[in-house]
Amino acid sequence: MTDRGLKIATIGGGSSYTPELIEGFIKRHDSLPVKDIFLVDVDAGLEKLNIVTELAKRMVEKSGIDLRIHATTNREEALKDADFVTTQFRVGLLDARIRDEKIPLRYGKIGQETTGAGGFAKALRSVPVILDICHDMERLCPDAFLINFANPSGILTEAALNHSRVKAIGLCNCPINMISDMAEKFDCSPDDVFCDFVGINHLVWAKRVLVRGEDVTAAAIEKLCSQSAKEVMANIPEIHYEPAFLRSLGMVPVSYLKYYYMQPEMFAECDRAAKAEGCRAEVIKQVEKDLFSLYQDPALDIKPPQLAKRGGARYSDAACSLIDSIHNNKKDIQTVNVLNCGANADLPDNASIERNCVIDKDGAHPIHIGRTPLKIRGLLQNVKAYEQLTIEAAVTGDYDCALQALTIHPLVGSATAARQILDDILSENKAFLPQFNH
Numbered sequence: 001m002t003d004r005g006l007k008i009a010t011i012g013g014g015s016s017y018t019p020e021l022i023e024g025f026i027k028r029h030d031s032l033p034v035k036d037i038f039l040v041d042v043d044a045g046l047e048k049l050n051i052v053t054e055l056a057k058r059m060v061e062k063s064g065i066d067l068r069i070h071a072t073t074n075r076e077e078a079l080k081d082a083d084f085v086t087t088q089f090r091v092g093l094l095d096a097r098i099r100d101e102k103i104p105l106r107y108g109k110i111g112q113e114t115t116g117a118g119g120f121a122k123a124l125r126s127v128p129v130i131l132d133i134c135h136d137m138e139r140l141c142p143d144a145f146l147i148n149f150a151n152p153s154g155i156l157t158e159a160a161l162n163h164s165r166v167k168a169i170g171l172c173n174c175p176i177n178m179i180s181d182m183a184e185k186f187d188c189s190p191d192d193v194f195c196d197f198v199g200i201n202h203l204v205w206a207k208r209v210l211v212r213g214e215d216v217t218a219a220a221i222e223k224l225c226s227q228s229a230k231e232v233m234a235n236i237p238e239i240h241y242e243p244a245f246l247r248s249l250g251m252v253p254v255s256y257l258k259y260y261y262m263q264p265e266m267f268a269e270c271d272r273a274a275k276a277e278g279c280r281a282e283v284i285k286q287v288e289k290d291l292f293s294l295y296q297d298p299a300l301d302i303k304p305p306q307l308a309k310r311g312g313a314r315y316s317d318a319a320c321s322l323i324d325s326i327h328n329n330k331k332d333i334q335t336v337n338v339l340n341c342g343a344n345a346d347l348p349d350n351a352s353i354e355r356n357c358v359i360d361k362d363g364a365h366p367i368h369i370g371r372t373p374l375k376i377r378g379l380l381q382n383v384k385a386y387e388q389l390t391i392e393a394a395v396t397g398d399y400d401c402a403l404q405a406l407t408i409h410p411l412v413g414s415a416t417a418a419r420q421i422l423d424d425i426l427s428e429n430k431a432f433l434p435q436f437n438h
Helices: 018-027 043-063 075-079 093-106 116-140 153-163 174-185 217-225 243-249 255-261 263-276 280-295 305-310 315-327 374-396 399-408 415-428
Strands: 006-011 034-040 068-072 084-087 145-148 167-170 193-200 203-211 332-339 352-360 363-366
Touching: 006 018, 006 075, 018 034, 018 043, 018 315, 034 043, 034 075, 043 068, 043 280, 068 075, 075 116, 084 116, 084 315, 093 116, 093 263, 093 280, 093 415, 116 145, 116 153, 116 374, 116 399, 116 415, 145 153, 145 315, 153 167, 153 332, 153 352, 153 374, 167 363, 174 193, 174 203, 174 217, 174 315, 193 332, 193 374, 203 217, 203 255, 203 374, 217 243, 255 263, 280 305, 315 332, 315 352, 332 363, 374 399, 399 415
Parallel strands: 006 034, 006 084, 034 068, 084 145, 145 167
Antiparallel strands: 167 332, 193 203, 193 352, 332 352, 352 363
């Protein structure tokens, strides 16, 4: 920390999510003395970076706090002596995401941004970039924490922890959104809700739900069984689980588990939507266009409510809370992505898990789980094996490893479809996958 206070570097600073991050730091200014925020982006994102930076400056000016916002395309300048580095980049921008979602649909498989073949393509592009950032951090800010919420968050966090010396912690807005949803369902404050999360990123279950210390798991499941229950995540289709299934599961599943548990229904909806109104990435492209039009209004000096449509609500709030707890050595409990290190007996020690962790000045420490329930163990181990093969493929550019990763993913499950999808991914992402060009 400098004499002036904390320095934050945000990689992917031109993201539409940035105003929420700025709001989070403004809100916590009394306990979190952030003095300099460097918003970093690539040349292709410069226009958005400039728009977001001006909005961020107006937000800070309105708050009256002593905080400087800097915009740059020079990552080294931003990382030099940073205390925290947050990552929210998208390699290939939304056009790459459109390809990620459409390629699997050609072969009768779900196309989704972070799950299945779409998430696989994104991981191949993103792992080398997160490792580049980590190696820069090793030189320029070796004591900094990396707070990653670039997707697929669990995979990128695991890559950073196993292939660099950086103190990395991964974040997802799913747990915090699930807690907020439970607070709404039980008409209480999110502070009154505790969920015992078990799993990995986008494949997590709340094994128990407590409200003010009372176990309400069964009641929570009954509330989810109601057809009036709203989807927690804005980017996931509104399709309901069968009540008999939820009751037999006995846990609250993250929304992304619908892609696994209700694969035919979710594929049909993804396919229908892509043909009717466009895939989710095409819809988001329009949402982003509208958001950046709003951001350009010189009278706007707050985070606009329309940002909630973007699907990443509360991401930045989770990031600011995590940074606050590390800086202030709070020893509170938050749900983040960290190395397993024996917490979950059914996963490798070097795997990233999404788990309730004690947060202190040294980072995040996962609370011991032991064995996971048998009914979720197989799926969990299967997807983790896919993730570890995907990281290996992304680092080495090994085609055979990539093919095996994609084949064993439960949303692909076919060697023929995996080969066809992989060949299309490599062909249509050639500019972003130099590791495979040998």
